[in-house]
Each structure stands twice: as structure tokens, then as C-alpha cells.
Amino acid sequence: MRPSIGIAALQLxxxxxxxxKVPAEQTCCGQPGWNSGESNSASALARKLIDEFxxxxxxxxxxxxxxxxxxxxxxALFAEQPFWRARAEALAARTYELTDFLVNVARLKSVPxxxxxxxxxxxxxxxxxxLGVKRQPRALLELVPGLRMSEMPDCEVCCGFGGxxxxxxxxxxxxxxxxxxxxxxxxxxxxxVLGDLGCMLNxxxxxxxxxxxxxxxxxxxxxxxxxRNG
Amino acid sequence: xxxxxMFFKKRAGSALADRTLRGSLQxxxxxxxxxxxxxxxxxxxxxxxxxxxxxVRDRVLENLDAWxxxxxxxxxxxxxxxxxxxxxxxxxxxxxEICKRHGLRKAIKSKSMLSExxxxxxxxAAAGVEPVETDLGEYICQLADEPPSHIIAPALHKTREQIxxxxxxxxxxxxxxxxxxxxxEAREVLRGHFLSADLGxxxxxxxxxxxxxxxxxxxxxxxxxxTTLPRVHIAITGIEKVVPTLEDLSTLMRLLPRSAxxxxxxxxxxxxxxxxxxxxxxxxxxxEGPEHMYFILVENGRTRLVGNELQSMLRCIRCVAxxxxxxxxxxxxxxAYGWVYPGPMGAVLTPVFQGLENALDLPQASTMCGxxxxxxxxxxxxxxxxxxxxxxxxxxxxxxxxxxxGLRVWSWLACRPASYAFATRxxxxxxxxxxxxxxxxxxxPFASAWTDGRFMPAPRASRTFRDWYARRGQNLAPRADSNxxxxxxxxxxxxx
Numbered sequence: 001m002r003p004s005i006g007i008a009a010l011q012l013x014x015x016x017x018x019x020x021k022v023p024a025e026q027t028c029c030g031q032p033g034w035n036s037g038e039s040n041s042a043s044a045l046a047r048k049l050i051d052e053f054x055x056x057x058x059x060x061x062x063x064x065x066x067x068x069x070x071x072x073x074x075x076a077l078f079a080e081q082p083f084w085r086a087r088a089e090a091l092a093a094r095t096y097e098l099t100d101f102l103v104n105v106a107r108l109k110s111v112p113x114x115x116x117x118x119x120x121x122x123x124x125x126x127x128x129x130x131l132g133v134k135r136q137p138r139a140l141l142e143l144v145p146g147l148r149m150s151e152m153p154d155c156e157v158c159c160g161f162g163g164x165x166x167x168x169x170x171x172x173x174x175x176x177x178x179x180x181x182x183x184x185x186x187x188x189x190x191x192x193v194l195g196d197l198g199c200m201l202n203x204x205x206x207x208x209x210x211x212x213x214x215x216x217x218x219x220x221x222x223x224x225x226x227x228r229n230g
Numbered sequence: 231x232x233x234x235x236m237f238f239k240k241r242a243g244s245a246l247a248d249r250t251l252r253g254s255l256q257x258x259x260x261x262x263x264x265x266x267x268x269x270x271x272x273x274x275x276x277x278x279x280x281x282x283x284x285x286v287r288d289r290v291l292e293n294l295d296a297w298x299x300x301x302x303x304x305x306x307x308x309x310x311x312x313x314x315x316x317x318x319x320x321x322x323x324x325x326x327e328i329c330k331r332h333g334l335r336k337a338i339k340s341k342s343m344l345s346e347x348x349x350x351x352x353x354x355a356a357a358g359v360e361p362v363e364t365d366l367g368e369y370i371c372q373l374a375d376e377p378p379s380h381i382i383a384p385a386l387h388k389t390r391e392q393i394x395x396x397x398x399x400x401x402x403x404x405x406x407x408x409x410x411x412x413x414x415e416a417r418e419v420l421r422g423h424f425l426s427a428d429l430g431x432x433x434x435x436x437x438x439x440x441x442x443x444x445x446x447x448x449x450x451x452x453x454x455x456x457t458t459l460p461r462v463h464i465a466i467t468g469i470e471k472v473v474p475t476l477e478d479l480s481t482l483m484r485l486l487p488r489s490a491x492x493x494x495x496x497x498x499x500x501x502x503x504x505x506x507x508x509x510x511x512x513x514x515x516x517x518e519g520p521e522h523m524y525f526i527l528v529e530n531g532r533t534r535l536v537g538n539e540l541q542s543m544l545r546c547i548r549c550v551a552x553x554x555x556x557x558x559x560x561x562x563x564x565x566a567y568g569w570v571y572p573g574p575m576g577a578v579l580t581p582v583f584q585g586l587e588n589a590l591d592l593p594q595a596s597t598m599c600g601x602x603x604x605x606x607x608x609x610x611x612x613x614x615x616x617x618x619x620x621x622x623x624x625x626x627x628x629x630x631x632x633x634x635x636g637l638r639v640w641s642w643l644a645c646r647p648a649s650y651a652f653a654t655r656x657x658x659x660x661x662x663x664x665x666x667x668x669x670x671x672x673x674x675p676f677a678s679a680w681t682d683g684r685f686m687p688a689p690r691a692s693r694t695f696r697d698w699y700a701r702r703g704q705n706l707a708p709r710a711d712s713n714x715x716x717x718x719x720x721x722x723x724x725x726x
Contacts, residue, residue: 036637037622038638125601171682172242172561174682177683205680208687209685
């Protein structure tokens with residue numbers, strides 16, 4: 001949907017001195033199946049992902065909910081399969097959400113991006129509540145020259161995306177997005193910045209439908225690298 | 231109460247259309263107040279307290295039958311009678327039997343969710359016993375003949391104007407618009423009922439096994455009137471409400487009001503032990519409480535939670551912090567959930583109590599945002615429990631075919647990287663064709679549920695990250711493309 005996110009994440013990791021591998025065979029972490037009660041399809045994908053990534057020193061994911069799936073839920077998914085559970089737990093311990101990794105492991109001290117304007121940060125649910133991602137993105141945004149933060153009301157409240165929820169209960173989901181957009185406007189920000197693609201699609205889709213063509217919706221990696229601040 | 235949970239979507243839809251209701255839901259003050267008192271208590275200390283609360287509840291649930299027996303023995307010793315009901319109907323029948331035995335005609339009630347489960351007011355009225363709700367919110371719901379929509383703010387769904395008109399009509403008085411005046415009028419009406427009732431019916435926040443006591447938390451003081459004024463008192467609770475000791479009760483009482491209304495302590499906290507009738511030759515204390523006290527402990531599906539993956543749900547102390555923090559609840563309100571318990575806790579309890587097939591939407595209608603589980607005072611992992619219920623739905627083939635097929639096709643593709651990459655590329659191209667000049671899709675053919683309420687941003691570039699990365703590996707990375715938003719080849723200077 002938005003290749004610039006992957007490119008920006010890659011650039012940030014390389015800037016912090018990492019050798020980055022992107023396995024060509026990787027696809028999905030299995031979260032849609034897991035959250036829909038289809039644990040068989042989820043575990044097939046989880047096994048595939050573990051195979052692909054367990055030889056890496058770290059697994060870094062530019063999405064809170066995918067990182068949360070691997071770090072928190074894989075162990076539960078393999079609760080009754082000790083062999084896979086052990087491998088899942090070993091990988092989980094080395095899995096990080098992008099901003100968490102940049103701040104707490106790579107200790108990134110400067111970023112190439114520049115943003116002249118006011119930014120509000122939306123705390124995506126899984127990153128915040130499953131992984132404790134709160135301070136990290138804000139610390140990174142502080143490194144961006146020209147950028148000023150303006151916290152929106154209820155920045156920790158769900159935007160209404162919720163994966164398949166957004167399709168199963170489209171009207172409730174859109175009403176929740178409406179509340180979120182109301183709060184975004186209250187922050188008088190030029191951009192709302194976040195760390196999950198799903199929430200981005202939901203928030204941007206609602207903002208544009210409401211006629212707001214101005215407020216940008218950006219992934220934090222894009223802001224940190226300055227790849228999409230036009 | 232007859233479950234309406236199968237009509238969730240329709241009821242949620244009408245709630246969404248009700249701007250007034252959505253306004254009232256947004257104004258719920260409980261979450262903010264809770265944050266305040268938790269800060270005051272100390273966040274870390276409160277975390278420790280939550281762990282202690284969960285431990286107390288788990289200790290009970292490990293030996294629930296033994297703790298219930300202990301409670302029964304202690305309550306009996308202090309002159310109360312403990313009865314058991316398998317379901318709501320049996321509970322209502324027991325209440326009617328007690329009314330008949332003592333010739334009771336009017337019941338004043340403080341809040342009892344079990345009474346809602348048992349549809350007790352209807353049963354009482356049919357048997358000629360007048361039920362009067364005395365919690366202000368419940369009283370309003372009773373006058374309006376509507377079920378409560380929130381557990382601690384039952385009449386949340388009604389506006390001040392609606393309540394003013396309702397009171398004027400039912401009390402045969404002029405229309406009032408000041409909440410204080412309405413409250414005073416309700417007090418005046420209720421005072422008469424308090425004094426003339428011969429039966430008091432309460433719920434129970436906790437039952438203390440070591441003393442056989444009932445613990446009640448209220449803010450209006452009506453609980454005290456109900457448990458002390460009439461000559462007979464019946465407390466109706468779920469069987470899981472037992473806690474071992476008064477010490478454990480105090481742990482949970484530190485958690486309950488803070489989590490529920492954001493109060494360090496509720497206005498009234500009442501512990502009722504036994505009757506005013508003499509025990510073991512002690513002098514009579516007729517001025518201290520009712521002549522007869524009954525406990526009706528109701529099962530109504532609770533044992534279905536014991537000893538399996540959902541057991542932690544029985545820790546629930548009905549503080550409703552989960553619904554106060556649930557963004558879905560705050561958007562659609564309580565009635566959409568269709569049974570006694572709304573919000574995240576109801577989304578677990580209703581399918582278990584009323585049948586998985588009768589409440590298919592409830593476990594699904596959550597974004598899994600986790601706001602409920604981080605505030606739960608007894609650490610119930612609500613999203614995990616919802617997920618387990620979703621698994622049960624899949625196991626019992628209760629999901630729509632389209633959804634199951636969609637997910638299976640997705641996972642089939644995702645297990646085959648080449649097909650997946652191909653499908654992604656196709657998808658990107660198709661979506662880009664659908665976008666307007668700003669890259670917004672106004673209508674998605676198979677996902678109108680999405681586009682009815684918002685646009686779908688089309689992919690920003692026709693090339694996927696995967697393609698970009700493959701080319702970069704071959705040193706063929708594309709140039710900056712102002713149309714697609716792809717960045718220029720980034721300076722790759724890894725300082726390894």
C-alpha cells in the first residue's frame with residue numbers, strides 16, 4: 001500500500017549501523033487468522049515466519065500490531081506445541097517494533113528527516129498496550145528538526161480499525177474514526193503520525209471523506225527520514 | 231431478561247444514528263476520574279493492587295464450592311438462610327415463595343444485576359408484589375420500562391429533558407429541568423416506598439465466607455435503606471461473588487470504587503451480617519436489621535466458566551471499568567449488546583450464559599484494542615477471552631462462509647510467496663485504478679462496509695516494496711518519482 005514506509009524503515013536501520021535483510025519469501029505474520037479464531041491458518045504462517053527469521057540477530061517490524069503478534073501472541077498460538085513454542089519464544093525475545101528498536105537497541109541519536117510543522121502522534125493500540133511503545137516514537141520525533149509536537153486528546157484511544165472489524169462493523173468502525181479525526185483536528189496539527197499501516201488507512205480515509213485534504217497522515221519512519229513531508 | 235444479542239448490528243446501527251446518545255456516551259466522566267485516583271494512589275502501587283486483586287479472586291475460584299459452603303455455614307450461624315438457584319427462573323420462583331411465606335406485598339430494590347438476569351421485576355409484578363427500584367438510574371429505567379444501558383449509570387441513554395418529561399408523566403407533577411429538583415422529587419416519591427415496603431431486595435458486591443456477610447457498595451445510600459428497613463431482606467447474587475476473608479474484601483474494596491467511578495471510596499459501603507433475631511441465646515437486637523434474611527446464590531451458566539480457558543472471567547467484580555474504557559461501547563452504548571451485561575465483559579458473559587449461537591456478534595465486535603484489559607482491576611485478559619470465543623465460533627462452524635473462505639484464501643496465498651507477490655501486485659494495480667486524482671477510493675466493490683463511512687487510500691506507488699527491494703539488490707533502484715511518492719535511492723552508508 002505504501003512502499004515508502006518499508007524503504008524509510010530500511011534506511012533508518014541502516015543508518016543506525018545494522019545490516020538489514022528482507023527475506024523475499026516473507027508474507028504475513030498470521031494476525032488476521034489469529035484474531036478471527038482461525039488458529040490453524042495463523043500457526044501455518046507463524047511457522048513460516050519463524051523459519052525465515054530465526055537466524056537473524058533481531059527482527060524489527062515497522063508495525064506495532066505485527067510486532068505484537070510475534071512478540072506476545074506466538075507463544076499462546078503454540079501453547080500446546082512445545083517445540084514450536086520454544087522457537088517462537090526465542091524469536092519473540094529478539095523481536096522489536098521499529099521505534100522501540102531504534103531507541104532502546106540501536107540508540108539512534110540523529111535522523112535525516114526534517115519536518116516544518118506541527119505533529120500529533122496517535123498511539124496505535126497493539127504497540128502501546130502490548131509492547132509499551134509510548135515514549136520511543138516521541139523521543140525520535142524530538143530529533144526531527146523543525147518538528148513541533150502537539151498531543152491530541154485521547155491519543156491512546158483506538159481509531160476503530162481493528163483489522164477485519166473495520167469490514168465486519170464498518171459503521172461502528174467509521175464512527176470511531178470520526179471521533180479520532182475530531183481529536184486530531186483539536187490538536188491543530190499539520191500531520192498525524194503513527195506506526196501502523198491499518199490505522200493510517202482508516203484515519204486518512206476518514207479525514208479525506210470528511211473533506212480534510214490538508215492534514216497529512218504519515219508513518220513515523222517516513223517522518224524520520226523525511227521521505228514524505230511534502 | 232430475554233436476550234436480544236442476535237440483533238446487535240441493527241441495534242448498534244440505531245445507536246449510531248442517535249447523536250444525543252453518542253454525545254452522552256462521550257461525556258462519561260468515569261475514565262478520567264479513574265486515571266486521577268490511580269495517579270493519586272500511585273501507578274505502580276495500583277499495579278501491585280491489581281495483581282493482589284486477581285490473586286484473591288483466583289484463590290476463590292480454585293475452590294469455589296468449598297468457599298460457598300463456608301459462606302453458607304457462616305451465614306446460617308448468624309441467622310440468615312442461603313438458597314441456591316440454577317437459573318434466573320428458579321431465582322425468581324424462590325423470591326416469590328419467600329413473599330408468599332411472609333405475606334409480602336411491596337419490594338424496594340437496590341441494584342442487582344442478577345435481578346435483571348432473572349427478569350425479577352416482571353415476575354414480582356405478575357405475582358402481585360410491587361417492585362420499586364430505588365437506585366435513581368434504575369428507578370428512571372423502571373419508570374420508562376427500559377433495561378439499564380450501563381451498570382453503574384443505568385439511565386445513561388436518557389437525556390435530562392427525557393427524564394423531566396418522564397417524571398412529570400409518571401409522578402403527575404409539572405415538568406422539571408434541573409437535575410437537583412428531579413432528584414428531590416424522586417427522593418420524595420421513594421421515601422414513601424421505603425417506609426411502606428415489607429421486602430428489601432439487594433444485590434451483593436461481595437459475600438464474605440469467614441463471616442457470612444454481604445458487602446454492598448452504593449453512592450446513594452439506598453442500599454442501606456433496602457437492607458435495614460423492611461422486615462425481610464433478600465440478597466441475590468451470582469455464586470462467584472464469594473471472597474474468603476474481610477482482609478480480602480478490603481483488598482478488593484481498594485480496587486472497586488477506584489476502577490468503577492474513580493472514587494477512592496464509594497459514598498456508602500455497607501457490610502450486613504445476619505439478622506436482628508437472637509443467635510446462640512444472645513439478646514434480641516430487633517432494632518438492627520430485618521427479621522429474616524435470605525441469600526439467593528444463582529448459577530445461571532457460571533459453572534460453564536469453571537475449569538476451562540475462560541475461567542478468569544469469573545474474577546469479574548462488575549466494576550465496569552472495561553466498558554468505561556471501551557471505544558466500541560462509547561460509540562454504541564449498552565443496549566446494542568442486547569442482554570444484561572454490555573461492553574467487553576458482556577461480550578464474554580452473554581455468549582457463555584445465553585449461548586454462543588445467540589450472540590455471534592458480541593465476541594467479534596471488538597477492535598482488540600486492549601484498553602479493557604489494562605484497566606481491569608482483577609486483570610481479566612478480555613481480548614484473549616474474546617479471541618477464544620471466536621475460536622469456538624469457528625470450531626462450531628458459526629462464521630459466515632464468505633468470511634471463512636476469505637481468510638483461508640488469504641492464508642493459502644500467504645503460505646505461497648510467489649503467488650502472494652503476484653496477487654499483491656495485481657491488487658495494487660487494481661486499487662490504483664479505482665482511486666480518484668488524490669488517490670482516494672470512494673467505493674470499493676466488495677468492501678462497501680469500509681467505503682460507506684470513509685475512503686480507502688489507494689496504494690501510493692505501483693511498485694511494491696518487494697519489487698523495489700529486489701531491484702535495489704541488483705543495483706537497479708528506481709529514481710525519485712514525484713507521482714508515486716517513492717523516495718530517491720537513499721544514501722546507503724551502513725557504518726558496519
